[in-house]
Amino acid sequence: MKSIAIMGASGHCKVLADMALLNGYDDIVFIDKNPEIDMLAEYPVADEDTDLDYYIEHHYDFIVGIGDGKIRRKVQEMLEERGADIVSLIHPSAVVAYDVKIGEGTAVMAGAVINPSTVIGKGCIINTSASVDHDNVIGDYVHVSVGAHTAGTVTVGDNSWLGIGTIVSNNIDICADTFICAGGVVVKNLTKPGKYAGVPVRFVPI
Known part of the structure; x- marks a missing residue:
């Protein structure tokens, strides 16, 4: 039997x-802090406060199903400290070049493409039909949203989020803690953390 525990109980977790089913897992459980949820779809939801140790001790594989990168980092680092076996999941329809390096806890969704000589960090989400071209460096806990595309030789810093439909031109560096709004087009390096929007993107003061 192949077993996995998914941290969280949300649509992303479903x-x-x-993806876990398609990767051969036949024992799937969600773990969440909300004691009022005991099922999500057809899967049981265990209580994090009382049940987490059981699944760690019984050597379940773990992945974090939380969309917010900072929370995802916090939960994954907690699991690492407790000795959990953290895995990545890659949808069978994704196209991942032979030499791509993918960190623990990363999810590569249906229809995504990751081209050669790219490095994907820990705890990332490469979402449905996103593409990451050759020689990219994607930092830890980055979310490349549905239909977002990065051209060749792009660097994206830790904890950043490329919104739905984002386009990043080639040879671009995006600093850590950057949020690109849906449909944004990045044609210049972004060196200041924060929120960007538009075509091309401009910094959005809070």
């Missing part, structure tokens, strides 16, 4: 459960 997508991860489907």
